[in-house]
Amino acid sequence: MNDIIRHGTKQRMSAAVRHGNTIYLAGQVGNAEDGVADQTRTCLEKVEELLAQMDSDKQRILQTTIWLADMADFAEMNAVWDAWVPEGHAPARACGESKLARPELKVEILVVAAARPRDLERGR
Template sequence: MSEIKRTHVGARMSQIVTHGDTIYLAGQVGTAGDSVADQTRSCLEKVDALLAEAGSDKTRILQSTIWLADMADFAEMNAVWDNWVPEGHTPARACGEAKLARPDFKVEFLVVAAR
């Protein structure tokens, strides 16, 4: 049976959960009130740092789910995403609109990666 390891454990969630060679990240949000582009950059910087801590990187992302508070921001978020994700390593991805935890959050990223 593969070990489950939790890192940065809080009362509600762990920031990183690993099971075998699969890494699950908690939803990452940017600085509340910033633009969609700036929140996206901030989210992706957090994803980079958490993946590195777990022994992986963005070339190993298997799947990403992106929640936008408003789908009208899709192009702005994608402009940042497209510059961040390495060519030839694009993961399976979904993007939808959702009411986020606070009204000043505009984007949230969930990531599953391989070690």
């Protein structure tokens, strides 16, 4: 059994990596021309898509790291985040300010999640 499964692998990185019961997503960013709320929504949509492809979902997120280009956007990002996180399933989370890969990016979200138990039974 392969103990590491990579998804969306390119030269520099994989979009997602699964090791045992844990799924690691690469940082997700939104559309550069959008504001922080729309960039956050896009990031979270991408997170959901990747988790689904890795047989998990947002209720199984263990940890999230959010990077903002400017902490002045904290409240606006949080409004989108709070509406997205399922009640009772908030992960451990950190949020900080960082210079992102391109100046027009305002938010980047990294996620670590647990796999669904039935996937482990199938030996995936």
